Structure formats: C-alpha cells, structure tokens
Amino acid sequence: MADRKSPRFKRLKWVVAIFSGLLVITVLAYALLTRVSPPVAGNTAIFTVAVKSDASGLRSIGNNWLQRSSSGLWEMYLEGKPFERGVINGKLSANLIEKQEQAFIDRIREMIPSDFYLRFLKYFIYWFNRDIDKYIDREYQLEIFGISHSASARFNFIGSNYQRMLNYHSAHDIGHALQNIALVGCTSFAAWGKDTRDSSLIIGRNFDFYAGDEFAENKIICFEKPDSGIPFMMITWGGMIGTVSGMNEKGLTVTINAAKSDIPWSARTPISIVAREILQYAGNIDEAYAIAQRRETFVSESILIGSAADNKAAIIEKSPFHIALVLPAASHITCTNHFQSPAFVNDPMNISNKNENASVYRQKRLIQDIMKAVPLDVPAFAGILRDRKGLNDNEIGMGNEKAINQLIAHHSVIFKPAERLVWISTDPWQIGPYVCYDLSKIFHNFAPLKQQTEISVPEKSIPADPFLNSAEYKKFARFREMRNILSLSLKQNGTGALPNSFLDEFKASNPDYFEVWALTGDYYLRKKQWAKAAGNYRNALQKVVPRWSEKKAIIRKLAICNCELQTKEQ
Numbered sequence: 001m002a003d004r005k006s007p008r009f010k011r012l013k014w015v016v017a018i019f020s021g022l023l024v025i026t027v028l029a030y031a032l033l034t035r036v037s038p039p040v041a042g043n044t045a046i047f048t049v050a051v052k053s054d055a056s057g058l059r060s061i062g063n064n065w066l067q068r069s070s071s072g073l074w075e076m077y078l079e080g081k082p083f084e085r086g087v088i089n090g091k092l093s094a095n096l097i098e099k100q101e102q103a104f105i106d107r108i109r110e111m112i113p114s115d116f117y118l119r120f121l122k123y124f125i126y127w128f129n130r131d132i133d134k135y136i137d138r139e140y141q142l143e144i145f146g147i148s149h150s151a152s153a154r155f156n157f158i159g160s161n162y163q164r165m166l167n168y169h170s171a172h173d174i175g176h177a178l179q180n181i182a183l184v185g186c187t188s189f190a191a192w193g194k195d196t197r198d199s200s201l202i203i204g205r206n207f208d209f210y211a212g213d214e215f216a217e218n219k220i221i222c223f224e225k226p227d228s229g230i231p232f233m234m235i236t237w238g239g240m241i242g243t244v245s246g247m248n249e250k251g252l253t254v255t256i257n258a259a260k261s262d263i264p265w266s267a268r269t270p271i272s273i274v275a276r277e278i279l280q281y282a283g284n285i286d287e288a289y290a291i292a293q294r295r296e297t298f299v300s301e302s303i304l305i306g307s308a309a310d311n312k313a314a315i316i317e318k319s320p321f322h323i324a325l326v327l328p329a330a331s332h333i334t335c336t337n338h339f340q341s342p343a344f345v346n347d348p349m350n351i352s353n354k355n356e357n358a359s360v361y362r363q364k365r366l367i368q369d370i371m372k373a374v375p376l377d378v379p380a381f382a383g384i385l386r387d388r389k390g391l392n393d394n395e396i397g398m399g400n401e402k403a404i405n406q407l408i409a410h411h412s413v414i415f416k417p418a419e420r421l422v423w424i425s426t427d428p429w430q431i432g433p434y435v436c437y438d439l440s441k442i443f444h445n446f447a448p449l450k451q452q453t454e455i456s457v458p459e460k461s462i463p464a465d466p467f468l469n470s471a472e473y474k475k476f477a478r479f480r481e482m483r484n485i486l487s488l489s490l491k492q493n494g495t496g497a498l499p500n501s502f503l504d505e506f507k508a509s510n511p512d513y514f515e516v517w518a519l520t521g522d523y524y525l526r527k528k529q530w531a532k533a534a535g536n537y538r539n540a541l542q543k544v545v546p547r548w549s550e551k552k553a554i555i556r557k558l559a560i561c562n563c564e565l566q567t568k569e570q
C-alpha cells in the first residue's frame with residue numbers, strides 16, 4: 001500500500017484534484033455555453049385559458065380552433081400575438097406534438113441504435129445550436145416558447161421543452177447536411193402564360209422528407225392570421241412553426257428544396273424560419289429575395305417562390321456564403337436538388353452533387369413530363385407529381401429516388417395563387433385524393449369556427465390516383481413489408497435463414513428496383529454464399545441506381561464476392 005505521506009502520493013492527489021476540477025469546470029462551462037434562455041413572455045394570463053371540446057372533435061380557444069377533417073388532415077386556425085398564438089397552438093395540439101416528437105425520436109433511434117452515439121449527437125447538437133437564438137427573430141422565439149409549454153415532460157432527458165422545440169426547427173438543416181448520402185429528394189415546378197391552360201400561375205411540389213411513416217401521419221394544415229404581416233397557410237406538424245410549403249393571402253407561395261451542403265460548424269437561421277418570414281412578410285418575388293438576402297443560413301437550399309403579383313415563379317438559391325436569384329427563361333421553371341444559376345456553376349459541392357446524385361436525372365424527367373402535358377392545368381400537375389417512371393417512360397422500380405414520385409412524400413401540394421386555391425395530398429403520399437382549400441373563404445368565412453365544419457372545397461378535389469387500387473400498388477406494399485423483414489435480418493447479421501420462396505417473392509415484388517437485388521445480395525454475402533451474392537449484385541448494377549455512392553458500394557461488394565470465388569477455385 002502506498003505511503004500517504006510520500007511525495008509521490010501527494011503529487012498523485014494533486015493531479016487527481018486538478019483533473020477533477022478541470023472536468024467540473026468543463027461540464028459547467030458546457031452547460032452555460034449551450035444553455036439557450038427563453039424570451040421574456042408577455043401575456044402569461046393565456047396559460048389559464050382552457051380548451052373547449054365538443055362531441056364532434058372540434059377543439060377551440062376563442063377564435064382559434066383545431067379539427068380533423070374527413071380526409072384525415074388536421075386543420076388549424078390561429079390568430080393574435082406571437083406568444084399567445086404559440087401557447088394556444090400548444091394547448092390545441094398537445095397530443096399531436098407528443099406523437100410527433102415520439103415519431104422523430106423513434107426514427108433517430110432506428111438510424112442510430114447506439115446509446116453512446118445518441119448521447120454524442122445530443123451534445124453535438126446542443127453545442128452546434130448554442131447561439132441559434134441570436135439568428136431567430138424574437139417574434140418566432142416567442143411563438144416557439146409558447147408552444148413549448150405544451151411539450152411532454154417525457155422527453156426532458158433530451159433537454160428543456162423550449163430548447164428541444166427550438167432545436168427541432170434546425171433538424172431539417174442538420175439532417176441534410178450530415179447525411180448528404182441520404183439527401184432529401186424534393187421536386188417542385190411552376191408554369192404560367194403559354195404553358196398553362198388559362199395562362200395563370202400554377203405551382204406543384206413533392207416534399208420528399210422521409211422521417212418514418214409515423215412522422216407523416218398527423219399533418220396539420222395551419223391557417224394563421226398573425227398580428228403583423230400577411231395571413232397565410234402552411235403544411236406543418238405538431239410543434240413546428242417554420243414553413244416548408246405554404247401560400248399567403250397575397251398569393252405568394254414558398255416551397256424549399258435541399259441542396260448538397262458542407263457540414264456546418266455553427267448555427268444560423270434554420271431555412272424553415274427564413275421561408276416562414278418570406279411567407280408572412282413578402283408580397284412578390286423582389287420582397288422575398290430581399291428577406292432571404294438579410295438572413296444567414298447554415299445549409300444550401302433552393303426556395304421556389306410563386307407570385308400572383310408577378311404571375312410567374314423564380315428560385316432563390318442560397319448557400320451559407322452566396323445567394324442568387326434564378327429567373328425563368330421560359331413560361332415554366334423546374335427545381336430539384338441542385339443549383340442552376342451561374343453563381344454556382346463552378347461550385348465544387350454543386351458539381352459533385354449534379355454528377356453523383358439523382359437530382360439532374362429527376363429534373364430531366366420533370367421537363368419531359370411538362371413538355372408532354374402543356375398547356376397544363378391543375379389535374380395535369382397532379383399527374384406529373386404522381387409520375388413513378390424514369391426518363392423516356394422507362395421502368396426504374398417503384399420508390400426510386402430518380403422518379404418524381406418516390407412513394408415516400410410527407411406531402412404533395414399544388415397552388416393556384418391568383419385564385420388563392422391550394423390542393424393538398426392525402427394518404428398515402430400523393431396517391432390519395434388532393435383536397436382543395438380556398439384561402440379567401442378560410443380567412444373570411446371560417447374564422448372563427450363555432451362547430452365542426454367542412455372547410456375544404458369538395459367539388460374542386462382531385463380524385464385518388466388509380467394506382468392506389470391496382471395490383472401493382474399491392475405488390476409495392478408487400479415489397480415494403482418484406483424489405484423491413486430483410487433489413488432486420490441484415491441488422492442481426494443474417495442470423496436465421498430466410499426461405500428461398502421469401503427471397504423469390506421479394507425480388508418479384510419490385511423487380512425493376514436496384515435495391516431489391518442489392519439487399520438480396522447483402523443477405524447472401526452475410527451467408528458467405530458468394531456466387532448467389534455476386535449474381536444479385538450484377539442484377540442490381542443493370543438497374544437504374546440513383547446515387548454514385550450506392551453504385552460504388554455494390555461494386556465493392558461484388559469485388560469481394562469475385563475475390564472469394566477466385567480463392568476457392570485456386
């Protein structure tokens with residue numbers, strides 16, 4: 001046993017004491033540096049206001065209300081000052097906020113099953129977002145703070161209600177920056193003048209942000225009349241005040257498409273908050289561009305702006321360091337997931353994105369569809385947004401990222417700004433009927449709503465895609481089920497054999513899709529059945545593979561199989 005009076009033992013005590021002190025200081029410094037203080041609220045009396053519910057399911061507080069329509073969409077109307085709107089929003093939709101947060105966390109756990117990496121991700125995001133409140137206007141801080149009072153305490157292990165709600169607004173940005181290999185693959189386009197049947201502007205978009213089926217179950221169509229700015233509608237979900245798709249009462253529309261980004265190292269304004277500000281305060285393309293110029297963002301994004309005042313659309317291309325306005329060269333404009341302006345023509349990130357990902361291919365298919373269907377009307381837009389095929393009508397497999405319709409959309413939407421009309425898809429994806437809303441009627445006839453009422457315009461709805469009732473759709477549903485089973489087997493290192501009949505049915509469920517063959521190859525690779533694995537990898541490479549990174553992975557695994565087979569022959 002060491003002599004406690006010896007110089008060596010004393011030095012050891014000092015080292016331990018200094019190390020412990022530094023550790024405590026580091027932990028305290030981290031806690032102080034990453035703590036985001038909520039804004040000072042105004043009317044706290046709003047906390048005492050109770051939600052009124054009737055037998056029909058309508059929930060209301062004063063003129064504000066939430067109901068679920070027969071289409072399955074949640075519909076919400078909000079008005080007033082920022083903090084009050086937020087508190088009321090939270091009170092009306094508390095159960096939806098909790099479900100959304102649970103769905104989001106479940107998806108993160110599915111992607112990152114390790115508790116160690118989850119904790120690391122949590123601390124990284126807190127450090128990354130330590131200054132996020134400096135880049136979000138007080139109005140939006142107050143609205144988020146108001147909502148946060150209704151967030152569930154079940155998730156306090158992640159952080160305080162306010163800090164969680166604030167951080168979720170940058171999830172889209174952080175997610176697509178850290179996962180460029182799984183970039184969000186949205187598609188949007190607009191047409192007007194000679195390219196539409198009545199010459200008026202029409203905009204369509206698929207929001208292909210996939211965070212699991214449960215995440216998309218409770219979409220909210222929010223109609224908001226703030227105390228400043230322009231009344232607007234947006235498609236959102238519980239706890240979210242940012243905008244990904246929306247139109248205001250002046251007929252200005254906003255949709256966002258992710259572009260490839262460098263990994264950011266510090267927070268700026270989340271792109272959904274920039275889009276929300278444009279929606280609330282811009283009446284034309286110039287005003288929208290001026291707002292985007294003022295805001296610093298930490299990822300690259302294309303913002304498609306449609307404007308009734310200009311009767312055309314334009315794209316704002318915004319990276320952390322540059323901004324450009326893409327004006328139309330014809331009577332239509334298309335937007336996928338790469339930049340198109342001269343400002344980014346030599347940008348290395350944009351060049352690699354165009355060469356290695358699905359964006360350019362999907363844009364070419366979009367242009368083909370537009371040219372075949374002009375002059376366009378609203379049903380024609382729905383047809384294009386539902387297109388599952390590849391270039392020249394080739395079969396590329398259901399769910400392929402190179403298709404306009406990837407069968408993963410959180411929502412699909414069509415705007416007709418001059419008439420203040422919006423059509424929103426219903427489940428599944430953009431395959432169900434599109435429900436029509438008239439913004440003029442919403443803000444003037446249905447605010448306030450005293451009893452549950454159908455606020456959409458049924459006679460203007462777009463019927464479901466016939467694909468929904470086809471044998472092909474049933475095969476796709478079966479493909480998704482079987483893919484989950486096979487993916488689980490692979491996660492378990494292939495333990496337990498799957499019958500040949502299962503694998504044969506799996507390949508027949510979606511035979512034109514590369515992933516069917518690649519996953520089957522992975523299964524045989526785990527079983528060290530090199531010849532069978534190699535055969536499936538070769539079949540995968542004969543299909544349309546959307547990303548170069550995916551193709552390289554298949555080529556690498558095929559090389560492993562070939563090497564093993566050559567070794568056996570020797």
